[in-house]
Amino acid sequence: MPDILHRVGINASPEKVFEILTTIEGNRGWWDSGAMGDAKKGGTITFFKGLLDTKVTETKPNELVSWKCVKGPEEWINTEITFKLLYKKDQTFVLFSHANWKEPVEFMYHCSTKWATFLLSLKALAETGKGRPTPDEVWIYVGEEKKYL
Amino acid sequence: MPDILHRVGINASPEKVFEILTTIEGNRGWWDSGAMGDAKKGGTITFFKGLLDTKVTETKPNELVSWKCVKGPEEWINTEITFKLLYKKDQTFVLFSHANWKEPVEFMYHCSTKWATFLLSLKALAETGKGRPTPDEVWIYVGEEKKYL
Numbered sequence A, B: 001m002p003d004i005l006h007r008v009g010i011n012a013s014p015e016k017v018f019e020i021l022t023t024i025e026g027n028r029g030w031w032d033s034g035a036m037g038d039a040k041k042g043g044t045i046t047f048f049k050g051l052l053d054t055k056v057t058e059t060k061p062n063e064l065v066s067w068k069c070v071k072g073p074e075e076w077i078n079t080e081i082t083f084k085l086l087y088k089k090d091q092t093f094v095l096f097s098h099a100n101w102k103e104p105v106e107f108m109y110h111c112s113t114k115w116a117t118f119l120l121s122l123k124a125l126a127e128t129g130k131g132r133p134t135p136d137e138v139w140i141y142v143g144e145e146k147k148y149l
Helices: A014-021 A024-030 A106-128 A144-148 B014-021 B024-030 B106-128 B144-148
Strands: A004-010 A044-047 A052-060 A064-071 A080-088 A091-099 B004-010 B044-047 B052-060 B064-071 B080-088 B091-099
Touching (some): A004 A106, A004 B106, A014 A080, A014 A091, A014 A106, A024 A106, A091 A106, A091 B106, A106 B004, A106 B091, A106 B106, B014 B080, B014 B091, B014 B106, B024 B044, B024 B106
Antiparallel strands (some): A052 A064, A064 A080, A080 A091, B004 B091, B044 B052, B052 B064, B064 B080
16 A cells, blocks of 8 residues: 655754644644644544544654544545654654555645645744644645635 | 655646646756756756756656656666646646655655655746746755755
């Protein structure tokens, strides 16, 4: 099954990036400013006004965060989102994967590009204190912003 | 074998996007400002001061452009880069794939994110006349810009 893969290198400690990924406030700062729920291991995070629920299936302090999609777009159900943190070359690399898609549908192409913009938002948040979470996100097709009006 | 997939929707005609992808001037505007060679079918484009050569293996006017990497980073040799153009919803969608990687190495994670930034550069070029080709690109890790000094 095809996976979405990405990597960014962040000028911040693994502790800081892990903190962002495992708190609601942190996830509000880079992905969805309306995120709700519990971002600790065993918790469930609700994104996009209830359109998406991810269960936090695994966390290893300053090393790994894994989520499983339990509610959301049909193509996302049971997909796994993993952030692996690797400190080297004076920065924290985030190795990201969104795995277990059943088919490489066009929506997967879209999500891959969209994830890149959000991971750059995570980098900006950790480095500068300000990311670009929804609805202040980077639009990648014409009319995308109308989804939120 | 894993593939890199992306999609952007561009406020421009398929003709315009096809023109960008099949001319050296066009490719200089979104990917590498130093691109050289021949971007028509059967030609070879040299990117990044000779570090990368792609052969133009297929073009279908306003629909498809395919390149094969014939010289470059080891992981890229014989990989295939495809731009499929799809006009719908008042825009040209570019369905991009970089296929035939042997293994999902860390460099592939990096390239996936980097491609997203360059495809957004292609979108900007077609829509506004100005992209962000190398060396004016979006940096995605700390110290990346030193590659070009």
